Amino acid sequence: MTGLVADWLGAACLTAGALLSLAAGIGVLRFPDVLDRMHAATKPQVLGVLLLLAGVALRLRTASDVGMLVLVAVFQLATAPVAAQMVGRAAYRSGRVDRALLDTDELADR
Amino acid sequence: MTPGAGVGPAAGDGPGGPRRVAVGRGGRRRDQAVALGWLVLIWLLLWGDVSWGNLLGGLVVGVAVLLFFPLPPVTFGGRLRxxxxxxxxxxxxxxxxxxxxxxxxxxxxxxxxxxxxxxxxxxxxxxxxxxxxxxxxxxxxxxxxxxxxxxxxxxxxxxxxxxxxxxxxxxxxxxxxxxxxxxxxxxxxxxxxxxxxxxxxxxxxxx
Known part of the structure; x- marks a missing residue:
């Protein structure tokens, strides 16, 4: 019985995670410039990956697999912001930012 | 950017900026021991099972990481709530x-x-x-x-x-x-x- 519930919960997590990852992919394609794309590439994808990992954990339900999945989640959370910041900063400093899309830019006067 | 532009005289060493507080050798040792503990835990999670061999391997790898890739010390002056x-x-x-x-x-x-x-x-x-x-x-x-x-x-x-x-x-x-x-x-x-x-x-x- 608990197995059945966990299976269904896992399936729901997998579906939701896949949909979020799909939205992230569409965002990367559709957003006009680097910074907007970074939002799509790093953000819905963070929750998407977490949901996928939770779904897989609910399906597998063995201690060693769950440990590995927790590790993947922790490293995903720790590294995604760093990567996003590096790409965003590189894009800004090399002038690859479309200023027409910005309402204000308080980094410009620094 | 000049340091202290538009800042009061005590800006660098107020309670907000004790960045380079001298950490005693004991504190540094303790931080390294905590880091070693986490590294061993990660090693065990990567292997997926706890055995003496994995524990020993984790300790060796952890010590090597701490020796060869030392990080600047993080000063932690607060407390966990x-x-x-x-x-x-x-x-x-x-x-x-x-x-x-x-x-x-x-x-x-x-x-x-x-x-x-x-x-x-x-x-x-x-x-x-x-x-x-x-x-x-x-x-x-x-x-x-x-x-x-x-x-x-x-x-x-x-x-x-x-x-x-x-x-x-x-x-x-x-x-x-x-x-x-x-x-x-x-x-x-x-x-x-x-x-x-x-x-x-x-x-x-x-x-």
């Missing part, structure tokens, strides 16, 4: 979900071009740890992206997605400061918590 930590985690999870859905909706809405903005948010507590953790949480929550960090002045430069007016900018600024408040309440020292109640001065260099 479980209640506030729980608040931080819960609000983070809630914001992660609601903001993910929002960015996903913006991404798939047909014919919609979101506008963005880059805002500078001076933090009230300028320790490295607070700066890093606040930036991390802000970055993980969709809709906000850290572009640059001014470590000396404690300013985060945040790119905000889907800005519709000045109200959204003020709201984003408040959100960053709210995250900072939760982080400091969870791990900051008593002096840092008091510092939260002073309004953030605009420490950016005026051009």
């Amino acid at each position: 479980p209640g506030a930590l729980l608040v931080l985690a819960a609000t983070f999870a809630a914001e992660l979900i609601s903001a993910s859905v929002r960015v996903a909706a913006v991404a798939v809405r047909p014919g919609y071009r979101p506008r963005g903005a880059i805002i500078a948010v001076p933090l009230r507590v300028r320790t490295d740890l607070n700066l890093a953790l606040t930036a991390e949480v802000i970055s993980l929550v969709p809709g906000t992206l850290i572009l640059d960090v001014d470590r000396d002045q404690g300013v985060l430069y945040v790119h905000v997605l889907d800005v519709r007016g000045p109200g959204d900018l003020a709201a984003s600024r408040d959100r960053v400061l709210t995250v900072e408040r939760r982080v400091v309440r969870a791990i900051g020292s008593a002096a840092e918590v008091r510092q939260l109640h002073t309004p953030p001065a605009d420490r950016r260099k005026k051009s």
